[in-house]
Amino acid sequence: MAGPNISLLGRAGLLSMFDTFEQLWASLGTMVVLTGGCAIACVILIKFLSSRAGIRMRAAGSSPIFAESIGLRPGIRLVLGLSFTNALAALSGILISDYQGFADVGSGQGVLILALAALSIGEALIPQRRLAYYTFVVSSAISGSIIYHVVVSAAVRAGLAPTDLRLATGVLVLFVVVVRVTRQRGNIEASLAQ
């Protein structure tokens, strides 16, 4: 990059080629493509995490001692997993720059916090009991990030000043923390009762 930001406005974007409709439905094509792409990525991720290779990768992440005792090299699997997730993160970075029409060095700031908040929201709201752990985490990440952005836009529509947006997201995260702590306490009591 030549400067701290690049304008992509006026260029034919990756996503704009799907937008053939007028007016209200202008970004319908983009929506369909992104939703479909996201769904495919989720299916691939869940398929992988439930496969033999995926199980071993999760074993390395969950307990390096266990992984080593069954002859795995946890370090290598950790690096592979990080490479894979960072590739996905880079792809979404490309798409968001394309969608917004610019790329900026500050774009990534706060994204990690947003991602953690989104994951927490999803984990608090999705019932855990009947789902495999990886399905639970993947669907939590997706639904949590959608809910986060829905709350932000709902707050804007309700007339909240942009400077007060932090209040809306703060209240949401606080609510989620309360739900999680309550749930954790239930889990701890259940394990103590064993």
Next chain:
Amino acid sequence: MKVKETTPVLVLDDVSHSFEQWGHRVDALSNVTLCVETGEWVNLIGPNGSGKSTLLNMVAGNLAPKSGSVIFPGEGLSNPSKQEIAGMVFMIYQDPSKGTAPSLTVVEHLIAADQVKNREHVSLKALRKEYASDLRTFRLDADLDQPVYSLSGGQRQLLAILIANLRRAPILLLDEPFAALDPARATVCREAVEMLHGLGKTIILVTHDISLAVSLGTRTVGLRDGEIIYDKEAGDRLGADVSAIWAPGTEVKIRKVW
């Protein structure tokens, strides 16, 4: 001395290990030589700090000997790598949470660790059936899809023993595996280990239980101050001799480094 027909599966050749703690050198093991035959069950006993855990962790590859070598003669391995050791040895820890991965389910543990039944052409569905019957054989009353963090300590320990059965590793190391369990669970686990021994695994068990040390297994080895001071076959073990190994006044030898 009678001639043994079996071949050693593990040899510790003049192994020493020491570490520094608070500026002092602790000789955890000094010049230990031990030969374990295939199919033996060795009980390792001794007071705290006598070097039992150091010895076990050295065989498991968690510690490297400062001098001497750990040898697996059957495979021609001398001071092998961690991956080579994982092919020879499986270790079960005193802390049940150490040997298992909390966020994985029971069946995922078995799939990840299995070297016996898990072949690429066997479907995961067919494997589940096999594992369900394994759970019954080993009396593990857990659900296949239950995450391991929700299991009790005894169930986790039993799962670790079940995993050992699915490994090709001929040696099973157990570091006081029953210490944290209630008597009923401890019995179930002990019987599971006896089942593995019956299937041909070589067992090395660290225990502080005198009655187990003289009743279980084929041989009892006593350590004190990092040296072997007692080594008797099953018929020659006496409770009084064994309890003397734990006798007080056997503090760890500590030496100033500077």
